[in-house]
Amino acid sequence: MWTRLAPAPFEPGGGMPPGAVPVRWEIAEDERFGIILRSGTTTADHRHGYAVHIEVGGLRPGRHYFYRFLVDGIASPVGRTRTAPLIMPDRLRAVFASCQHYEAGYFSAHLHIAADDPDLVLFLGDYIYETDPTDAGIRIHRNPQPTDLDGYRLRYATYKLDPLLQAAHRSAPWIVIPDDHEVADNYGADRDGHGTDPATFLRRRAAAYQAWYEHMPVRASAQPSGSVARLYRSIEWGGLARFQLLDDRQYRDPPVCQPKDRLTNIPHWLRPDCAARRDTGRSMLGHTQEEWLDGQLAQSPARWNILAQQTLLLPYCRYAPGTAPERPDLFNLDTWSGYPAARDRIVRRWRDTRTSNPVILSGDVHAFIAADHADPDDPRRIIASEFVGGSVTSPNHDQRLAEAAGQEPGFRFVDGSAHGYGQLELTPDRCTITYRAVTDVRAPNSGVRDLARFVIENGRTGLQQV
Ligand SMILES: [Fe+2]
Structure with missing residues (x-):
């Protein structure tokens, strides 16, 4: 509490x-x-x-x-x-959400989350945005971009005063993990992506982690010690589900494939491919967390194993080769696309330990996505399915995602224009994911509609849209 x-x-x-x-x-x-x-x-x-x-x-x-x-x-x-139940229940009804830029819209998704009366709410990151106030949105951040504890506390105050967000918190227990914007856009480990001295950035990270802890319903074990916080953990739901909650940010290896000349008109997180990206030694989670996850997957007694984590696990190339000859292949190196060998290790672990029904829930990319993950050693064999539950409000920042996804294996559904959240319903026999889209993100009392629904049957890999 x-x-x-x-x-x-x-x-x-x-x-x-x-x-x-x-x-x-x-x-x-x-x-x-x-x-x-x-x-x-x-x-x-x-x-x-x-x-x-x-x-x-x-x-x-x-x-x-x-x-x-x-x-x-x-x-x-x-x-x-x-x-949580002690024995396997008939049903778990959860919701998952991410990315709620205050200036980009109202949190009517949370109004509907509260009305859904879920057993639990999973929030997968970008609870706040650290960005400077702008006059481009429909609401405005009240303080400049925070870099110290007082600044981050003020930023949380803006979000915590939102009545719809408060209603969702009052309705159900929340399970939360932070992503980048709780600290700084696209940060990784001790780097903020803008060349700031790592020691200076770690002071900022410490302030951001402390403010996150002060504002989140998490256990005392998540309390930071300086710039370090143990945030990865697992949660059991009576043998029906085990949630493995990851920390994609704190331990990741530095970005690679830095071009010598700055690319113009291309966001800094998109980079042309290079051999270093595929280096098998690259890690997203760090060695200790990877070992912990390996143990979690090998020993899980749960029917459904839900990997709840920050950013898109399925690697993709923004432009398939040849579709934009004037541009190089560009990869979003902030997602798991920057760490493909680390992703492959997880998929192989699911396969080799026969993990029961692995399902991935993700955030960060501001789109509704449903995807299947194939065995890296046998592309015909599906091992797990992934769901990104849109954004509460944040605008899609990769309009070509849908286009690129149509040309790449794994993607089964992409909608980059709607906002909302995902419903997760688990029974011993079936996993059902329903994407819920708000009608108008700029309206404080927006309606909601079902955008798409997917089913995975127990013991049968691969999602089906229904
Ligand atoms: Fe985000």
Whole structure:
């Protein structure tokens, strides 16, 4: 359970007096807190931005609970959460979402997420955008691009005050991982992509990680130590699902294929191919996280193994060779396309350990995508399927993705213009993914429609659009 005390979020210290404040927390089975099942008192202090993270044991599995916080007798809004089941349930209904640029639209996707009443919400990154305010959108960031802790706290204040986002948080437990914009666009390890001195950038990363921790419902084990935070982890759902949550950013090898001459009119994250891109030693996850994932996949007892991670796992070339002769082959080296050998290792691991029903959920690229991953050693054999659930608001930044995807193996569905989120429904027999598109991202009360639906049957690889 998480809260943060900030009665005046845009004032220094969030409007809190210096020092420590006692905070009481309560859990009940009913919304009116008639019988309080668990309660306690902790302290919120200025060093941690008056954030409160509570881990509660002793609750019953597979149940809804209500929780709230009290300070000086004043109660917070009531949140509803759910404990994971201990034995295999008939069904899990989750949603997954990513990429909510505040200036690009209203968060009506979250209105519909709350109305869906999911068992859990997976947020796969770009919860905030660190970018400077612009007058191009329909809302505006209130502070300049943050580089220190105070700046990132102000940026979170803008997002956390959104009533639709608040409603989605109150409706269900959230499982969150950060992507690049929680820190800096397309950062990797100690590099921000703009040539900043790594030591300077790591100070910024430390501030960004600390602010992320202060604003997210995560365990104390995710608390950063300086610029380092252990964010990869797994979550069990009663034998029906195991979620493997990855950290694509913190440990990745540096980008390669830097052209000698700057390419004009091409975004900096698109680069022509080179041999170094395919170096088998390149790692996206770093050695320690890869070993951890290998163990997770080899020992998983779950029916469905959900790899929840930041960016598109399926490698693709933006222009198939020959389609744009005046341009070189360009790869998005910020995605797994920059680390194809690392992707192949995961696919082979699924194959060799006979991991049960691997499914990938991804964000980052601001498009709805459904794709199949083939065995790197046998392109006719499908091993896993991947789903990118659009963006809550952020504009598509790669309009050619759909065009390139049509020419490349694996892609089964691409929509780069709609915004929204994905629904994930798991039963012991079937995985169903439904893409939900908001009607108008610029409307605060937008409607929603089903954009596409896909099914994977237990034990049968490959997605089917239905
Ligand atoms: Fe994004």
